[in-house]
Amino acid sequence: MAPPDTTAVSAATAALGPWLGRALEVGGGIIPALRALGAELSPRRRAAWEELCETLAAGDASRASRALEHDPDTWIPLLTAAAPGATTGDGASEAAFLARAVDVVVTEETKSRWWLPLVYPFLVTLLAVAVTSFLALLVVPEFEKILSDFGMRLPLITEALIGFSHFLREGWGALLAAAAVATALWLTAGRWWPSWLRLPGGRFAQSGRFARFAADLLAAEVPQPVAFAVASHAVDPQHRMTAADEPPRWLSATVRHALDGTMTAATRVRLLDRIATCHDLRLAASRSWLSWCLGPVAVFVTGLLVFLMVLALFMPLIKLLTDLS
Numbered sequence: 001m002a003p004p005d006t007t008a009v010s011a012a013t014a015a016l017g018p019w020l021g022r023a024l025e026v027g028g029g030i031i032p033a034l035r036a037l038g039a040e041l042s043p044r045r046r047a048a049w050e051e052l053c054e055t056l057a058a059g060d061a062s063r064a065s066r067a068l069e070h071d072p073d074t075w076i077p078l079l080t081a082a083a084p085g086a087t088t089g090d091g092a093s094e095a096a097f098l099a100r101a102v103d104v105v106v107t108e109e110t111k112s113r114w115w116l117p118l119v120y121p122f123l124v125t126l127l128a129v130a131v132t133s134f135l136a137l138l139v140v141p142e143f144e145k146i147l148s149d150f151g152m153r154l155p156l157i158t159e160a161l162i163g164f165s166h167f168l169r170e171g172w173g174a175l176l177a178a179a180a181v182a183t184a185l186w187l188t189a190g191r192w193w194p195s196w197l198r199l200p201g202g203r204f205a206q207s208g209r210f211a212r213f214a215a216d217l218l219a220a221e222v223p224q225p226v227a228f229a230v231a232s233h234a235v236d237p238q239h240r241m242t243a244a245d246e247p248p249r250w251l252s253a254t255v256r257h258a259l260d261g262t263m264t265a266a267t268r269v270r271l272l273d274r275i276a277t278c279h280d281l282r283l284a285a286s287r288s289w290l291s292w293c294l295g296p297v298a299v300f301v302t303g304l305l306v307f308l309m310v311l312a313l314f315m316p317l318i319k320l321l322t323d324l325s
Contacts, residue, residue: 015226016079020064023075023082026097027056033098037105045108048074072234076213077104083220117287121294128302133168135309140165143313154316161312204286207252208279210235215272218265228259252279 027034031053038049052074055067068075081097144162147154154162168175210231217227232248247256258271 014065016065016068016222016230017061019079019082019220019222020061020068023078023097024056024059024061024064026082026093027078027101028059030094030098031057034101037098037101041105041109045105049105069233072213072230073108073209074104076216076230076234079220079222080216118294121298124295124298124302128298128305131302132305132309135306135313136161136165136168140309140313141169147316150320152316152320155312155319157308157312158316161309203250203252204279204283206235206248206250207255208276208283210248210251211255211258211272211276211279214259215269215276218269218272224265254278 034053034056035050038046038053041049048071052067052071055063064075077100078097081093081100140161144165147158213231213234214227217230218224222230236248236250247259251259252275254275255272258268258275261268261271263271
């Protein structure tokens, strides 16, 4: 894959210099309020927010430009409060900047809890692994000794369970290494997986972020070509959208219409903002099966595994007792 055009991207970001300058000016005057807002955040988000406050306090435009490329979800919304005409000391600009900062905090804190629906199925799966490992590593070997003393022919399901127990006891290191490698590949190369291996709603997520960024930049009266270039690069660093380019393939049809349709600037901003909200809702709906489906499936699989293992252990004993009687 070709590397991104960093020169063009930097030029587009540099065009935001006046907006970044006003953001540094307005935000720099309310650092205590911003630090108080950051004190309520989680430790991970608090560190990023403290970096924002330090950048605003330093008033360094080049540092702010690098921060925007690194953390567009925080910086781009703040530019809306730094539109032309925003000045320090009038109270309104500072209030608008602080209001946008609160919106950023609420949005980021909500997005950072995307994993909460996965907690229940994860805990159930962890319990299933723990119970299966306990039975296979501690219980099955004892039953194997008892059954071998009788020299009886074992059912196929019991032989399979004993073989599985031997595999866990002898190959647990290779199993853990394979699991670690698979997890690392999933995290580092996830963007190149085929669509059926990814979480659903990826296109909604990308299109929604682009629409939100574009709406914020256009609302701040950033020129449309610059706004689209910065928004596309913020969503996908490998892509920089220009007027001569085809829109990214991940853009939804509604976002394409909002970009190409003939309408006033204010209408385009409102439309992009509504589309972003709609895509966020569709993304949440497309991933709702994670909590509604995975939990019951995990419970069913756990119960089935335990049932099969108990059945495999007691079938020979039942047969033995039947023969003795």
